[in-house]
Amino acid sequence: MPNRLYVVRTALIVALGGFLMGFDASVISGVVGFIETEFALTKLQLGWAVSSLTLASTFAMMVSGPLADRYGRRPMLFLAAALYAISAITSAIAPTFDALVIARMVGGLGVGASLIIAPMYIAEISPSAMRGQMVSFNQLNIVIGISVAFFSNFLILKLAGAPGGGPLGMTGNEWRWMLGVEALPAVLYFVGLFFVPRSPRWLIQHGRKAEALPIMAMAVGGVAATQEADEIEHSLQNESATAKTPLRELFSPALRLVLVIGAVVGILQQITGINAVFFYAPTIFEQSGIGTDAAFAQAILVGLINLVFTVVAILYIDKLGRRPLLIAGLVGITLSMGVLAFGFGQATYTLPATATVEGADLSPLVGQTFDSDVAFKAALAATLGAEAAGESEAALIAQAISMNPLLVLLGVLGFVASFAVSLGPVMWVLFSELFPMRVRGLAISFVGLINSAVSFLVQLVFPWELDVLGSATTFLVFGLFAAAGLLFVWRMVPETKGKTLEELEAQLVHA
Numbered sequence: 457m458p459n460r461l462y463v464v465r466t467a468l469i470v471a472l473g474g475f476l477m478g479f480d481a482s483v484i485s486g487v488v489g490f491i492e493t494e495f496a497l498t499k500l501q502l503g504w505a506v507s508s509l510t511l512a513s514t515f516a517m518m519v520s521g522p523l524a525d526r527y528g529r530r531p532m533l534f535l536a537a538a539l540y541a542i543s544a545i546t547s548a549i550a551p552t553f554d555a556l557v558i559a560r561m562v563g564g565l566g567v568g569a570s571l572i573i574a575p576m577y578i579a580e581i582s583p584s585a586m587r588g589q590m591v592s593f594n595q596l597n598i599v600i601g602i603s604v605a606f607f608s609n610f611l612i613l614k615l616a617g618a619p620g621g622g623p624l625g626m627t628g629n630e631w632r633w634m635l636g637v638e639a640l641p642a643v644l645y646f647v648g649l650f651f652v653p654r655s656p657r658w659l660i661q662h663g664r665k666a667e668a669l670p671i672m673a674m675a676v677g678g679v680a681a682t683q684e685a686d687e688i689e690h691s692l693q694n695e696s697a698t699a700k701t702p703l704r705e706l707f708s709p710a711l712r713l714v715l716v717i718g719a720v721v722g723i724l725q726q727i728t729g730i731n732a733v734f735f736y737a738p739t740i741f742e743q744s745g746i747g748t749d750a751a752f753a754q755a756i757l758v759g760l761i762n763l764v765f766t767v768v769a770i771l772y773i774d775k776l777g778r779r780p781l782l783i784a785g786l787v788g789i790t791l792s793m794g795v796l797a798f799g800f801g802q803a804t805y806t807l808p809a810t811a812t813v814e815g816a817d818l819s820p821l822v823g824q825t826f827d828s829d830v831a832f833k834a835a836l837a838a839t840l841g842a843e844a845a846g847e848s849e850a851a852l853i854a855q856a857i858s859m860n861p862l863l864v865l866l867g868v869l870g871f872v873a874s875f876a877v878s879l880g881p882v883m884w885v886l887f888s889e890l891f892p893m894r895v896r897g898l899a900i901s902f903v904g905l906i907n908s909a910v911s912f913l914v915q916l917v918f919p920w921e922l923d924v925l926g927s928a929t930t931f932l933v934f935g936l937f938a939a940a941g942l943l944f945v946w947r948m949v950p951e952t953k954g955k956t957l958e959e960l961e962a963q964l965v966h967a
Contacts, residue, residue, distance in 0.1 A: 474594040476537075533574065716948075732918040737868070783878075790938040
């Protein structure tokens with residue numbers, strides 16, 4: 457009999473890498489306002505501070521899959537845990553902007569490795585009936601990490617503003633504390649990995665069937681373990697009889713369908729704007745004029761909604777299937793981005809006579825009405841200078857804007873809920889299922905590289921987009937990408953639930 461507790465425990469420990477990834481990625485949302493002022497950053501430099509982690513993770517995705525195929529899944533996860541801890545400590549003490557970027561990129565290497573290897577490992581140790589839920593644990597931990605980071609940022613902000621300057625010197629060092637607390641779960645992850653076994657499929661692939669059988673027996677039961685081990689061996693023997701160099705085979709006609717599906721879904725997950733929302737949530741809410749404290753508080757709602765709907769996806773991914781969740785989620789993403797574009801498109805900006813900025817004359821702007829945030833920000837920069845306008849932007853927008861901020865909140869929460877029930881967990885489940893064993897590590901690295909590269913570009917240009925294109929146009933573009941992705945999923949993405957990895961290979965990969 458399968459030992460569900462054993463499988464769940466193992467998957468949860470391995471998926472702690474997802475928690476670290478989510479925390480590491482979204483904690484920067486609370487940091488950007490502080491470092492923009494402290495290091496006098498331009499909008500593109502600010503984007504670079506956020507996206508540098510993703511650039512490093514893109515490189516890690518290129519190499520972590522093949523390295524995991526060669527040395528094993530677990531050793532690479534140990535390395536990822538160590539990189540997370542080093543990044544957290546060095547980010548917190550970074551004396552310069554360049555030092556901060558380098559420290560964040562070290563963490564990015566851990567992000568790339570854990571994003572690729574954790575779902576791969578979980579898929580290889582889980583029974584087919586549990587695989588969707590178990591792989592989704594990684595996404596669940598990612599969203600828990602995101603939620604904890606939003607809450608941690610808000611808590612540190614409040615503690616730093618407490619009477620007496622806050623505990624442990626937090627006042628004036630808020631962003632350093634936000635980044636540094638990640639060292640604690642990173643150490644916990646490193647210790648936890650001692651309690652998980654090697655991947656049984658990897659052991660069989662490397663001629664160590666005797667070591668793999670007891671692990672598989674714990675996961676699926678003794679009889680099923682022997683049967684699955686024989687099937688894996690048979691599959692590997694067939695592959696070796698027609699072996700090609702892995703990179704060449706990845707682009708072979710036989711793998712064209714699964715590679716296109718993987719690449720497009722990987723692009724779609726990021727091009728719809730999820731990391732723009734997660735990494736800049738307080739900034740987006742500040743654009744609606746609610747102020748900094750309220751923006752940080754609403755960011756916590758983003759994390760909670762993300763968590764709740766990821767749990768919904770985990771509960772239903774093996775019941776409803778991957779395809780229905782993708783279709784429903786993309787419909788929701790398209791509509792939510794439309795709400796955001798409409799909300800910001802209806803906004804007007806008029807500074808009242810009571811508006812003030814220390815050391816600046818706002819009289820040329822008082823009483824003027826601007827129909828877009830782009831025009832209003834340009835007028836601020838022309839009147840105050842770019843640096844002073846950037847420092848006062850959130851406060852002046854709050855005083856000048858006329859719009860319904862509830863539309864922005866509902867649009868963001870609707871988008872996050874739709875993403876969390878679909879593209880968030882389903883993409884990684886599909887990645888772990890689509891590709892045959894012989895190229896799985898390389899293939900997941902390749903489509904993960906594409907996913908990460910698009911994420912890097914979205915994060916890099918998002919502050920510039922808000923500044924140049926405006927909020928309404930930026931969110932409209934995200935919505936159009938979601939609509940195009942919906943058509944692709946409807947026509948091209950197959951259902952994979954309830955099938956073994958070997959059955960999916962026979963269905964989708966044709967010689």
